[in-house]
Amino acid sequence: xxxxxxxxxxxxxxxxxxxxxxxxxxxxxxxxxxxxxxxxxxxxxxxxxxxxxxxxxxxxxxxxxxxxxxxxxxxxxxxxxxxxxxxxxxxxxxxxxxxxxxxxxxxxxxxxxxxxxxxxxxxxxxxxxxxxxxxxxxxxxxxxxxxxxxxxxxxxxxxxxxxxxxxxxxxxxxxxxxxxxxxxxxxxxxxxx
Numbered sequence: 001x002x003x004x005x006x007x008x009x010x011x012x013x014x015x016x017x018x019x020x021x022x023x024x025x026x027x028x029x030x031x032x033x034x035x036x037x038x039x040x041x042x043x044x045x046x047x048x049x050x051x052x053x054x055x056x057x058x059x060x061x062x063x064x065x066x067x068x069x070x071x072x073x074x075x076x077x078x079x080x081x082x083x084x085x086x087x088x089x090x091x092x093x094x095x096x097x098x099x100x101x102x103x104x105x106x107x108x109x110x111x112x113x114x115x116x117x118x119x120x121x122x123x124x125x126x127x128x129x130x131x132x133x134x135x136x137x138x139x140x141x142x143x144x145x146x147x148x149x150x151x152x153x154x155x156x157x158x159x160x161x162x163x164x165x166x167x168x169x170x171x172x173x174x175x176x177x178x179x180x181x182x183x184x185x186x187x188x189x190x191x192x193x
Contacts, residue, residue, distance in 0.1 A: 009122060011115070011118045011119045011121075011122040012119060012122075014115045014118065014119075015112075015115035015116055015118070015119045017115075018108065018111045018112045018114075018115040019112060019115075021108065021111075022104070022105075022108035022112055025104045025107070025108065026101065026104050026105075029097070029100045029101055029104050030097075030101075032100075033093065033096075033097040033100070036093055037090075037093060040086065040089050040090065040093065043086075044082065044083075044086045047082050048079065048082065051075055051078060051079050051082065052075075054075060055071060055072060055075035058071035058074075058075070059071050059072060
């Protein structure tokens with residue numbers, strides 16, 4: 001029918017297809033009714049023009065006033081009958097349109113309500129999954145915050161320990177000397193000769 005994005009789930013696609021089918025059938029029924037109404041109106045106008053033309057012709061060819069009144073009166077009755085017939089056709093068209101709209105609605109309501117229910121269930125499930133993921137992320141960030149030496153990959157940070165006194169001091173020449181007299185050579189210095 002219509003190309004959908006990959007992000008559109010099957011439940012959304014089914015619901016949109018059901019809604020589109022319902023609206024298409026509904027609009028077809030409405031437009032068909034309007035077309036029938038226009039045809040009915042055109043028939044009425046055509047009939048009334050024919051009646052008016054005949055009445056005008058008879059009135060123009062009348063020799064006496066009485067013939068003129070008789071011609072006008074003789075055409076009034078058929079015109080009233082035509083208007084009454086038009087009203088009957090109009091009432092029948094309105095009833096048929098109502099029946100057709102009810103049929104279309106009945107035909108599509110069950111499918112549309114099923115797809116709407118499936119869509120609501122999927123939305124609820126997706127919201128629940130998103131909530132679970134969000135809670136899990138919060139728990140991970142809280143765990144990392146409480147133990148900063150544990151990294152996300154699970155490795156512990158390593159540290160080197162120097163034994164000796166608690167205070168370390170730098171001796172001249174780049175050597176580090178502990179408080180207890182321990183002497184550590186600098187990394188880029190040559191050993192003493």
